[in-house]
Amino acid sequence: xxxxxVALLLAHAPAAQAAPRTLCTLVAEAGSGTVLREEGDCxxxxxxxxxFKLALAVIGYDAGFLTxxxxxxxxxxxxxxxxxxxxxxxxxxxxxxxxxxxVWYSQRITHALGAExxxxxxxxxxxxxxxxxxxxxxxxxxxxxxxASSLRISPREQIAFLNGLxxxxxxxxxxAMAQTRAITQSHAVGGWALHGKTGTAYPxxxxxxxxxxxxxxxxxGWAEKEGRTLVFxxxxxxxxxxxxxxxxxxxxxxxxxxPGLAP
Numbered sequence: 001x002x003x004x005x006v007a008l009l010l011a012h013a014p015a016a017q018a019a020p021r022t023l024c025t026l027v028a029e030a031g032s033g034t035v036l037r038e039e040g041d042c043x044x045x046x047x048x049x050x051x052f053k054l055a056l057a058v059i060g061y062d063a064g065f066l067t068x069x070x071x072x073x074x075x076x077x078x079x080x081x082x083x084x085x086x087x088x089x090x091x092x093x094x095x096x097x098x099x100x101x102x103v104w105y106s107q108r109i110t111h112a113l114g115a116e117x118x119x120x121x122x123x124x125x126x127x128x129x130x131x132x133x134x135x136x137x138x139x140x141x142x143x144x145x146x147x148a149s150s151l152r153i154s155p156r157e158q159i160a161f162l163n164g165l166x167x168x169x170x171x172x173x174x175x176a177m178a179q180t181r182a183i184t185q186s187h188a189v190g191g192w193a194l195h196g197k198t199g200t201a202y203p204x205x206x207x208x209x210x211x212x213x214x215x216x217x218x219x220x221g222w223a224e225k226e227g228r229t230l231v232f233x234x235x236x237x238x239x240x241x242x243x244x245x246x247x248x249x250x251x252x253x254x255x256x257x258x259p260g261l262a263p
């Protein structure tokens with residue numbers, strides 16, 4: 001009887017979820033750029049997904065569209081992307097934009113500044129391929145260039161951008177970098193303060209549908225402890241459709257791994 005009960009329980013138990021495959025883990029000293037840990041292929045470019053919001057915040061503050069941690073406050077409008085739930089369907093400021101990764105707020109910034117200006121900034125920042133054209137033939141760069149589309153960046157290029165952000169050496173105003181650092185979310189792990197941004201995107205199939213079983217997950221940022229600063233990037237790709245966003249899963253796993261990654 002006991003054996004039968006166990007068999008029934010196992011038969012109805014949810015299948016174990018395959019862990020996302022880590023494509024790259026990269027940790028470097030801020031300032032010198034000395035690589036402390038590099039695992040996987042950290043040179044191949046892929047979509048930045050919502051990690052692009054860190055670059056867009058720098059651009060938005062430098063251009064004057066963003067003016068503070070809570071300004072401007074912009075209203076949700078009918079037709080805006082709303083798949084992020086209740087936090088996407090209300091008035092949003094820059095802090096909540098990064099905290100909840102609100103796509104339509106990004107689109108307000110990109111439309112206000114325009115593709116030419118953003119492309120100039122991306123080239124100046126050496127941000128990946130700086131291609132803000134969007135999907136071929138779709139003229140949708142301002143809506144989604146950074147989401148499984150034309151804009152692509154490698155983990156090494158992420159690290160170079162982050163190094164400039166935390167050392168204050170990007171070719172933008174010091175205030176733009178300071179404001180961006182101030183609104184980036186922070187997590188406490190083993191005496192370290194890890195500041196970072198997640199990113200999730202799904203590859204396109206030939207018919208332009210999304211492959212939800214192969215989602216990319218990013219977590220990029222910097223870690224501070226006792227006057228020392230490290231920059232980091234992790235990129236994963238799911239092996240099956242996941243419960244939860246690949247970006248959040250990547251962040252959570254990276255935070256769990258951090259004590260063994262930080263030298």
